[in-house]
Every structure is written in structure tokens, then in C-alpha cells.
Amino acid sequence: MALVERLQVTTQVGYWCGEIPLEYIYTYGRAGEAFYRTLIEKEKILGAYCPQCDAIFVPASIFCERCFERIEGNYRELEPVGIVETFTVLYKNIDGTLKEKPELIAMINIKGAVGGLLHYLKEVDPKDVKIGMQVKAVFKPKDQREGGLKDISHFKPL
């Protein structure tokens, strides 16, 4: 039997407002801690090398996700340069309002590694960006680094 009762008058439609009132503090983990400290102190990207798969994974991890071997400590410091694997131009904010200026986001494959980082591309016009373009990281001044991905301010063409 189907439910047959329906509201007949639109003003009877009601809703109750609420929220999930939590905030989060995420720790980075053992490998993540090393990754972000390397960014702050050495301006290098930390990857982890898996001998079985013969690949360096970025960001560094304590395990290789493909063969499940422990690669904790097999860290390699890589130069913060890479190529643009793909990119897009953002015109709107997360709440739907228009951005003042369009923003470039790119997936940057770090040189020497499998994988890379998602980050902003600046100091380049969107129409000049090409897949395969070489870029390098621009870091925030050392005293402004907090231990997060934004310690890299953006990537720019080499």
C-alpha cells in the first residue's frame, strides 16, 4: 500500500534547521610529519622509495599502496619542480559567488616521482598554460610557514 497523505497547502511545508557542530584537527601521521617538516626546513618535496615497485611516491608514505611493503624511512628529498599533468581555471568560489580573478589549479607531477601535488599556478596567464609545462614551487618566507600545503605559496613556470 502506498502512502497517500500529502500536504495540500504549500505554506504547510516546513523544515527544521540545524548543523553538525564539530571542528577537526588533523595530524599528519608519521610520514606526513616528515613531509611537511621537509617543506618548512629544506624547501624540498619528500617522497618515499619502494624497492619492489622501483618508484618514488609523493607525498611520502610509510607503506607502498601497490605492494603493501613498508617503505617508512626510505625517504628521498626531491627538488620542488615538476610538470603540469592537467589543470583547470576556477571562476567561482565555493559558495557560488564570482572570484575577483580566475584562479589556476594544476595537478603537478613532481619530477622523479609517481604522483604529485594539487596546487595553485600563478605568474602565468591561463591561456599560456600547457599540459607538460615545467613548473617550480615558490615558497612562503620561512617565518610564515605553518606546516601545511600552503607553505608552498604557488607553482610558477620554470
Add this chain to the structure above:
Amino acid sequence: MLDPERIKNTATKLSFEDIQTKKVLSFKYKPNLKYAWDNGVAIGRYLAELKNGRIIGKRCNSCKRILVPPRLFCELCWRPTDEWEYLKDTGTILTFVVSHVNWDASRVKPGQRYHTPAVIELDGAGKDQGILHLINEIEPYDIRIGMRVQAVWKPPEERIGAITDIKYFKVIGG
């Protein structure tokens, strides 16, 4: 078979101070999780009646319960429910709690009243058919299971159509 040495090395113990003092790095984030939950037919009527100072339920003729909060289908008999029926705003305490903690695990401050929520079986709804609400106008530790209670409503101009239109239930004699 469990290797205690290996287990010890699996996790690194931290304290909240380690995060505050940046002994370990972390990232703070508050997601924007706001909702407007559609009431639907049944809860819509329930809240509208609460605004009028009345509690309404919906009868299931199969199991003979008066369901409160009302639902369009009975989850036990798995069929649509039947007539709407008003319930008295009196009932019996089935169980209760004296809570010294708030919703976020912080402690109730000295001088503030402890929270005393209870499951109250409303008269006429059926055996064990209760609703969750608060008890007041009695010392928390004087409450007993089985006490008779009655709703204390907000004045009509303050009611908005919410479960909080009933301020709390108070203990009555008999």
C-alpha cells in the same frame, strides 16, 4: 601470537598539548555542515500542533499503538498508519538520567542545574511508547522511575513549532 614489541611500535602516543605546542604539525578545519531538514507530512503536523499547545500522534490499527512522534507508516507492522489522535500531555517516567556533562562532554558548571532527560510514556499511547524530554521543577536526585509528570508549555506567543515548545515536564501528584 600477538607480538607486544611490534604492537608498541604501531602507534605514537600524543597528548593534546603536543598538538597545541606544535610538537607535531596539524591542520585545523571547521566544515560548513548546515542543514535544513524537510519535516514531511507527519513531523510537520506534530510541530504545528506543538505550536498550538497539543501533542498529536498517529494510530496504527494493526498493533494498536498511537505512534508519537507520528509517522506515516508503522515500522513494526510495515503498513501506512491510520487516524491522527491527540494525546494528553501527561505521562509516566519510564527511565531517566542525571547528567553532569553537556553535549560536548564539557562538565556542567557549579551552580548550574544538572540535565535530567527522561523517557516519558505518554498516557494513551501504549505500553512503552515514550518520548525523550527534560524533567524540571524537582531536585534531580529526587526523581524516581514511575513518577507521573505533566508538560509545562512555553506561553503561546513564544512557541515556534518545535519540541522545545514544551519547556519540560514537571512531576505531579497521583
Add this chain to the structure above:
Amino acid sequence: MGLRRVAIVGAGITKFYRYTQETPKELAYEAAKMALDSCGMTLKDIDCVVLGSAPDAFDGVHMKGEYLLDGAGGYKKPYMRHFVGGGTGVLSPIHGWFHVASGMFDTCLVVAEEKMSSAFPHPAGAFLTIFDHTTEQPLFPTLIWIFAIEMHRFMHRHGYTKEQIAQVAVKNKKNAIDHPSAQLPGEITVQDVLNSEVMAYPVNRLDISPTSDGAAAIVLAAEHVARRVTEKPVWIDGVGYCLDTAYWCNRDLYYPDYLEVAARNAYQMAGIKEPSKEIHVAEPYDPFTYKELHHMEGLMLCRRGESVKLLLDGVTQRDGNLPCSPSGGLLGVGNPIAAAGLMKIIEIFLQLRGEAGKRQVPGKPTCGLAQAWGDLMQVGTVVVMRI
């Protein structure tokens, strides 16, 4: 029934702490790798992965199943996530059991992980939203309320006292001293429990298991693989799971009917007619002291109203006739929501193999049971194992 026999062949578990540095992925990896190493298998030998983890709201990571995938060994494998509140830990092996018993896969890696420490001000705040958002949440309920409400009803119907129920905490925390993962082991007395801070009468602080971060994992294998991999496979002989209505105010909370249904299903599958005699060792879920007793009755390990007598007579101690929670349970070892139930499964696995070390119950048990419970007091999940 046409289903194949499935055995647990390996197990791994991390240490449980209130705050850990490790990310959820790293915790899941530590447990999963340990489980694989314990039976000499690699990820290549695993056909599918199932993962149990409690709501995304605790970690603040949406679609957490997919997030945890690489840490759980799910890279490019058939992978499923399941969740039923606190019952998840025992639903995990059931979920994995389906994969193997059906004949679709020969091996399954079962992982359960929880990192509750990311939520602020306190993970308990996430429980605000399991209540009905319109008719209950405006009263700002907390999970402790409903536990206290259930405990109060349980005590009222049977006439149990707090002194009696507190013995569960004394027993379990003492048992946990011998568990390598334990977060809060220790020797306490009934008076310690009664003197501890009142959270919500009748629940005191030492009546409650702690919030924890941790992970656990087991490896399941079909019979022909299990016999190659280990000399002592532990067979999953009975499974049961059952849920009750979310309208928790509309039923009498003193007895978990849904758990009895789940237990009957599991016993029927396992061919058990008298659980109190045929189950040699049990791990009933004990997030709160009274819950172990509540569940013993629901599992029909004793008659209704008799669980306290068994506790006081020492029957549920490790050297008693029906040891309950020899691991130390959630009260002693810790409560990372999903991993806690799997910790109990691992305990029975070890007990039946005689490998539980100092926690080993005497008498060479051959049949054991682990049970979990959760949600808005809704779900009972039961697994019966034999060696």
C-alpha cells in the same frame, strides 16, 4: 545452504591510545600488514578487502571508506565498506565471510579502523547528530544520556545495584593488563568505580570505556586455502546480525530483543542448542559496565535477571566456567569504535588456538563467541567460532 566453510587464519592489531600521531591510513596499514605477516601472506594473495569504520563525522573525512582504501590494502581490488555503529567490529568478519562463503573469493582481508581524536571539542559531540534532528536534537542530548537511560532501566527491572555492576570494570581492567594493545589496564576496586566522577547518573567515569584511536585486521580464507596457510584455522561457524527501530523511546530498553534474534540465527547456523553450556569463552561487547551483563542475557548465555549472579559467583572470570571478556574488553583495552569489535574477534581467535599468552583461559576451549552492539541501541552482531 550451499555456502563454503570460512576460517580466520591471521590477525593484527595496533596499540590503542586516546590521541595518536598516525593518520587513519597509517593505523589501518599497521594492523593490516601485521595480519598478513601473521599468516605469511602478501597483498597479492588477497582477493578482496572489506573495511569497517564509524561515521565520517569522527575523522572529518567524507567518504572515509575510499580514503582508507590504500591503507587497508584495497588498491585495485574489490573493496566494500560497511558500518553499523559499534556493531561494526563484529559485522566486519560477517561481511568478509559473505565474500568467501559465497564462493566468489578465496581470501578476504578484513580491516577495522577508527581515529576519533580528530574531532573537537570532543568526539562525543558527533553523537549529537545520531538523534532525531527535529524531535530530539534541540534538547542537546548526548550519547551518555542514552547509555545511562538504558542502564537505569536495566537496573530498575532487575533490581541490580551499581556496586554489583561495577565488578565488570574491575574484572575487565584487570584482564586488560595482559593485553599488549591496552589503553587503560589496571587494578581498580568497586569503590574506585563508585567514587569516580559522575558523568550521568547512574553512569560514573570508570563505568565507561575510553575514546580511542586504533585499528585491527584479520585474514579470512576458504577451507582449501586455510589448511595450506595454517595448522590451526578457526572456523566461522555461525553469524547473526539484527537491527531494531530507531524510535528508541518506543520500546523497553531493559532487554536487547534484536540481539537475541541475531544470537539465535548464529546459534542455529552453528548447531548450538544450549549456548550457556556449548560456548566455552565469550567476548560480549562492553562499552559500559552494565552492557556486558545486558548482552550476556541477550545472548542467552544465562537467563534474564541472572547475569549479575554469574558475575558475582566468578563464573565470568578467566578461570570460571564461562569466561567473559578475557581480553579486558573495551573497558580495559579501549574503544576505537569499529576496531573494538574486531579486537574481540581476534581475542576469541587466539583463545581457541591457545595463543592468548597470559590471557589464555584454561581448559582448551573449542567454541567461542564474540558480539558487538551499537547505533542508537539498535544493532546486535554475533559471530560463533570453533577450532
